[in-house]
Amino acid sequence: MSEWQQISGSVTAPKGFKATGIAAGLKPSKTADLALIFSETEAIAAGVFTTSEVRAACVDYCRQRLQAKASARAVLINAGQANAATGELGWQDALKSAELVAAQLNVPPESILLASTGVIGKRIRMDAMESGIPTLVASLSDEGGETAAKAIITTDLVPKTIALETIIDGRPVRIGGMAKGSGMIHPNMATMLGFITCDGMVATHLWQEMLSRAVNQSFNQITVDGDTSTNDTVIALANGQSRTAAIMEMGKEAQIIEGMLTEVCQYLAKAIARDGEGATCLVEVQVTGATDNESARRIARTIAGSSLVKSAIFGRDPNWGRIAAAAGRAGVSFHQEDLRIKLGDFLMMDNGQPLDYDRSSASHYLKKAAEGAYLKEDTVLISVCIGNGSGTGQAWGCDLSYDYVKINADYTT
Amino acid sequence: MSEWQQISGSVTAPKGFKATGIAAGLKPSKTADLALIFSETEAIAAGVFTTSEVRAACVDYCRQRLQAKASARAVLINAGQANAATGELGWQDALKSAELVAAQLNVPPESILLASTGVIGKRIRMDAMESGIPTLVASLSDEGGETAAKAIITTDLVPKTIALETIIDGRPVRIGGMAKGSGMIHPNMATMLGFITCDGMVATHLWQEMLSRAVNQSFNQITVDGDTSTNDTVIALANGQSRTAAIMEMGKEAQIIEGMLTEVCQYLAKAIARDGEGATCLVEVQVTGATDNESARRIARTIAGSSLVKSAIFGRDPNWGRIAAAAGRAGVSFHQEDLRIKLGDFLMMDNGQPLDYDRSSASHYLKKAAEGAYLKEDTVLISVCIGNGSGTGQAWGCDLSYDYVKINADYTT
Missing domain, CATH: 3.10.20.340 (ArgJ beta chain, C-terminal domain)
Known part of the structure; x- marks a missing residue:
């Protein structure tokens, strides 16, 4: 498509987004395991989640949050423990995680979205989470997209990122994304996760519809082992920092944005399939x-x-x-x-x-x-x-x- | 259950059934690859078949035959070629196979049922089939159940057989069975096949209902790799040679017969799962x-x-x-x-x-x-x-x- 082009970067390519990733000690391997995406202003938020009856606490949490209010300021992602099948205590851990990061970012807890990947049945190591969050927030950066992408992977061999740019009304509008996943549920690790940022502005219902259609043609069409995860999550934020006119209904601009969104999702989905556990092609x-x-x-x-x-x-x-x-x-x-x-x-x-x-x-x-x-x-x-x-x-x-x-x-x- | 007991034997344990298996040269390995089950008298016949849209010629053939007339005299089973995805020529091969064995058995072609297992997309080696059938029919025996069970396997490690006996009105009534299958579709080989014989007499519609329920609790509940075959077939014959009263509706005797039928199906189904390709348990x-x-x-x-x-x-x-x-x-x-x-x-x-x-x-x-x-x-x-x-x-x-x-x-x- 000549209507947009690929540029370098990831979720921090669109204006007004910062990100980061650190090793907080959640994973036994001591590698990076905690990531944060932050929008400088309130962003429209859309989400698509696992259809499983056994869901991680973060999935139920995000669904509730987005039903109440389709916007957010940040997404906190941990790797190492899936916080799925962890009962009431797991739910409390999710709420506490959101509160901790919200306090540090000085935003309301309702503005935080959550995602987890790791061993099913394991609660988040909250001591490591609690001591890691100040460092995490302090390290947020306009250039942090790649660092964040590395912190969300489990058995993936490579981090998966992409960014696209188009011009609307003479101004650049960008969509960036990152994803992880190599088995639909990994060994003990879990999950396909995708995070998308956009500096355009799109009406709430339209943004959710666009994301749902894009996911149906991308993430929902990949399979490594047929096992749907307890934690599968795709979250897309649009913060309007491109200063282009808000897209309120389908039309030429909306089609371009949806086309870019779909390409970002398909690129990331194919990257996940290619990196499937043990895959050679x-x-x-x-x-x-x-x-x-x-x-x-x-x-x-x-x-x-x-x-x-x-x-x-x-x-x-x-x-x-x-x-x-x-x-x-x-x-x-x-x-x-x-x-x-x-x-x-x-x-x-x-x-x-x-x-x-x-x-x-x-x-x-x-x-x-x-x-x-x-x-x-x-x-x-x-x-x-x-x-x-x-x-x-x-x-x-x-x-x-x-x-x-x-x-x-x-x-x- | 004390209402019946396991006895030695297979599909020839019930009265009035003969069977056999030979190496006809269908398989490149030259091992046994052609089997026949024969009832001395016309037997009530029921069948359950693959739900796939891509079906072997033998599956379409059996469905047509059983729709026209729910009885049969014999079942011819070949291993080596699945005769699935073989188009019009494969269909002609199926008809010809039935005619050949019918002529040799001196029964109408309509009395023959067929099943195939082997490489999908390969037509049956009809020259080997044609030259093998006279030998096959000549070797039919009251003791041929085990030989037949060996001739239907592909990558199975062991043949799978069972026989049960009960007493109704002072007379023994027996159900025998044999099956094959180790991947739901094997490498190139294909299919789960099950064949059941009974010397009781059951009303046609009741026999089909009993078989369908038994299959739902047995063969339909096993999985090796999730791949439904083009050739999956279970056929059950009841010839009445036990000389017990015909079972026309559900009641005590019918429940015993259905219980035995279910146990035979579950025994064979578990034997298939245990023998799954590469399985250790x-x-x-x-x-x-x-x-x-x-x-x-x-x-x-x-x-x-x-x-x-x-x-x-x-x-x-x-x-x-x-x-x-x-x-x-x-x-x-x-x-x-x-x-x-x-x-x-x-x-x-x-x-x-x-x-x-x-x-x-x-x-x-x-x-x-x-x-x-x-x-x-x-x-x-x-x-x-x-x-x-x-x-x-x-x-x-x-x-x-x-x-x-x-x-x-x-x-x-």
């Missing part, structure tokens, strides 16, 4: 021909999440039969006579009939695609058409390797 | 307190199918947080304040509050349970209560090991 599934987009997305998710498809890709085995089987069990009606399956440029099945193809060339494609030979990225492309409908959808996942099992079976983690 | 999940049985079964399936729960058990890690997380994302509403989780006899969570427990003892339990120290079987027990409802459900799975990935990533399989 990213797998992108494109589904077309469905009756509606949600059906297409559902099939794409099912294929990307199939253990058998994932194992085959790890083995560089062009096993299109497993792709057909995964499409078939997605819970979406279609006629198998219409099925068309491509792996990269290799057409494996058309009109439901298997085609002759060169198996060794197709395996070679998988090997090279996984190494990044074609897209300058380590991406394996699977294209599936299920009929004549106009519904399309994408999903992203990774292959399933020995290391996934190793990471997740490790008693000591 | 069976995992049994018991859910109570749900509003209805289907909700309880759904939660049980989700826990048994969670990659994270499965990896933890492989690592002998008493990670109850993952069990809570899996319960939460099952799509069933409950209050997390009601959650109660036990691992063996270790109570980990009660009223949604985490409890102190001895982690090393709990890990020791997992190690010993997986080795079969407690139940004389290699079974790890997970018990979850989600509220005050009367709904209960069970599911069975296995742990997730390095070997699962190895088996499924092997390009040469």
Whole structure:
């Protein structure tokens, strides 16, 4: 898209946002484990949370806060303990965390949002939290986006950040983001977390709608192991510091902002899938021909999440039969006579009939695609058409390797 | 239950059934790959099939046959090629297979049912099938149950058979069964297959209802990798050769027959889960307190199918947080304040509050349970209560090991 461009930076690229990350002693490893995003002025806030019935205290806390008031000044994020399945005491810890950081920032506790990632069933180490918060707040910086991104990761191999910029009315408007997650729930660690900042101003309901749509086409379309977390959270803040006119309804500017928001979410989502536990490559599934987009997305998710498809890709085995089987069990009606399956440029099945193809060339494609030979990225492309409908959808996942099992079976983690 | 007892034997334990299995040359490995079950008289036939939109030719074939006439004389089962995603030519192969075996048995083609397991996208090797069928039919035997059970397996480590007997009106009535399946869809191999014979006589609609209920509490409650096959099939035949009165409606005799049928299905289903690809133990999940049985079964399936729960058990890690997380994302509403989780006899969570427990003892339990120290079987027990409802459900799975990935990533399989 020429309407915006990627710039360097992260959640502190948009004006009026500071961030930071420190090692507060929450993680046994003594690495960075506490992050803060701060807006100099009250920001419109939107959130999308896990659909699980077993939710972390921070998820219930944020939902309550955002229902009462769709704005915030800061987001406090801890890694190490998920504070999920921790009962009443965990809830008290969440309230206390918000109060501690609010006091230090000199804002009301209601202006604080929270997110946690780490071991499920473990309460936050509140002594470390309490002694860390003054240092945390003191280290807030306009340049702190990358530091914050490092403090929210658990088993991720790399921090995940992006920033985009567009020009509206002659002024730059920026959206920045950071995310973590490598298993949907990690070993004991947990969760996919995403944080987005924007210096444009958007009406509250519109901002929430934009975020929900963007998440449906990005974070909700990635799968590493099919396990939805107790803590999954995406929070987006818009503080209006770009001084451009507030966007009150859908229109050209709103479309640009939503486009940028969606790209930020998709970039971060793909980065999470690529960094999936034990993954050697990213797998992108494109589904077309469905009756509606949600059906297409559902099939794409099912294929990307199939253990058998994932194992085959790890083995560089062009096993299109497993792709057909995964499409078939997605819970979406279609006629198998219409099925068309491509792996990269290799057409494996058309009109439901298997085609002759060169198996060794197709395996070679998988090997090279996984190494990044074609897209300058380590991406394996699977294209599936299920009929004549106009519904399309994408999903992203990774292959399933020995290391996934190793990471997740490790008693000591 | 004292109303029936286990006896030796398999699908040929009930009167009037013969079976056999031979190496017809369908599998490259030259091991046994073609099986036949034959009833000396027309038998009432019921079937439960995969819900996938991508179905093997044999599945569509059996559905059509059973819709036209709910009885059969024989079931022909091949291993090696799944005959799924094979288009019109695969359909013709299915028809031809039925005709070939019908001619040799001197029965109408409409009396033949079919099942296939093997590589998806591969047509049956019809030359081997055609030359093998006369030998197959000639080798039918009253003692052929075990031989047949060996001929239907693909990557299973052991054949799976059982037979039960009860006495009705002073006469023995028997139910026998055999099954295969170790990944829900194997590497390239496919499928869970189950075949049940009974020498009692049951009204057609009642037999189908009994089978459907039994399958819902057994085969539908096991999961190895979450991948529903294109070929999943359970077929049950009842030929009346016990000469006991026909069971026309629910009542005491019907309950005994359904109890036996359910036990046969559960025994075979657990045997499949225990023999899951790469598995080191069976995992049994018991859910109570749900509003209805289907909700309880759904939660049980989700826990048994969670990659994270499965990896933890492989690592002998008493990670109850993952069990809570899996319960939460099952799509069933409950209050997390009601959650109660036990691992063996270790109570980990009660009223949604985490409890102190001895982690090393709990890990020791997992190690010993997986080795079969407690139940004389290699079974790890997970018990979850989600509220005050009367709904209960069970599911069975296995742990997730390095070997699962190895088996499924092997390009040469």
